[in-house]
Amino acid sequence: MDRADSLLQGYPNPCRVVHVLQLLHNVMFPGKWDPETVPYNQLESFLAEKLEQVRDALLPELRRALPFRWMGQAWKTEGYETLDADGIAEESVRVLDAFLARLPVVRDLLIEDVKAAYDGDPAALSYAEVKLAYPGLAAITSHRIAHEFYTLNVPIIPRIMSERTHAETGVDINPGARIGHGFFIDHATGVVIGETTEIGNRVKIYQGVTLGARSFPLDENGNPIKHIKRHPTVEDEVVIYANATILGGDTVIGRGSTVGGNVFLMESVPPNSFVAAKHPELRILKR
Structure with missing residues (x-):
């Protein structure tokens, strides 16, 4: 049992x-x-x-x-x-x-x-x-x-x-993730790639990247429903920089796009896009 x-x-x-x-x-x-x-x-x-x-x-x-x-x-x-x-x-x-x-x-x-x-x-x-x-x-x-x-x-x-x-x-890659050829994880540490993630060819990601799920439906007994698409799709020739978080089974990163560091993304972007987080205000103080 x-x-x-x-x-x-x-x-x-x-x-x-x-x-x-x-x-x-x-x-x-x-x-x-x-x-x-x-x-x-x-x-x-x-x-x-x-x-x-x-x-x-x-x-x-x-x-x-x-x-x-x-x-x-x-x-x-x-x-x-x-x-x-x-x-x-x-x-x-x-x-x-x-x-x-x-x-x-x-x-x-x-x-x-x-x-x-x-x-x-x-x-x-x-x-x-x-x-x-x-x-x-x-x-x-x-x-x-x-x-x-x-x-x-x-x-x-x-x-x-x-x-x-x-x-x-x-590096935490679920065995179910589908990954194309020519894949490179630079520096590696802290990367998470979920079970239903789909990654195209010639994709490059950096340390700390998460390709994860937003939430998942439950059955009538309150148990998570297995084997449904809940992680992002990353198309060919995408670059994802350090500590970016991309969530959701409906999220598609279009071919040739670049996702900047520290981006938090839960929506699709068209091909050849550049996604960047707005920089917080920096203050340099005298010690």
């Missing part, structure tokens, strides 16, 4: 899920977390070994997670087809194979993210620096991995992955 007071037995193990996430980071950027450099002539065998480790570690966690498709509290109001033990085992293998088949696509997206970070930050002196040291890229890497599980309707596991990365980088 999924109850607030129930014991955590039979759930996906967070430590093992994080281990899988680390393995997948190493698949996306081979050698990043290995003590020895991976020679090019050994790359194929290196990746094969890591993917086999992913398969072995992930399959048991999928089997534990999938029952929460229908055991989770939210699904009690929505309904979901249940599976027996054999069905869970079969579905776990199907999900795992579907996820692994998507990894080349994820890798291609991350290459574009690396390029976006290098091109978007004059302080970046090499692609290696971006891959090894940029917390924004680490957060995006975890998100793109977690999002694949989310789209495959895997409960719990994607959220464990995203929250581990949130703790490490200060």
Whole structure:
């Protein structure tokens, strides 16, 4: 039973899920977390070994997670087809194979993210620096991995992955957020991107940005209605500067727009707009 007071037995193990996430980071950027450099002539065998480790570690966690498709509290109001033990085992293998088949696509997206970070930050002196040291890229890497599980309707596991990365980088991206290619988070810390956010291609945001919800409707029992659009849409080639807050599922930031720092926005803006907050009066006093 999924109850607030129930014991955590039979759930996906967070430590093992994080281990899988680390393995997948190493698949996306081979050698990043290995003590020895991976020679090019050994790359194929290196990746094969890591993917086999992913398969072995992930399959048991999928089997534990999938029952929460229908055991989770939210699904009690929505309904979901249940599976027996054999069905869970079969579905776990199907999900795992579907996820692994998507990894080349994820890798291609991350290459574009690396390029976006290098091109978007004059302080970046090499692609290696971006891959090894940029917390924004680490957060995006975890998100793109977690999002694949989310789209495959895997409960719990994607959220464990995203929250581990949130703790490490200060970037909180819900696994459900849809993000296009060439995405760059500069400085990273304090960024919040909600579940139903949609972000286009070649978007750049700075630290402290929130793409959040205004409010959400409740059902007849007073429970929040899940899976409705409640976070903003950010179209292609938008720049959002530090500490801007953009709220609401109906809010659309038009293509090519710039949102200035400290803006609080709950309405749509047309393409190629510049949105700025009125500066407060400054006083410079003699000490």
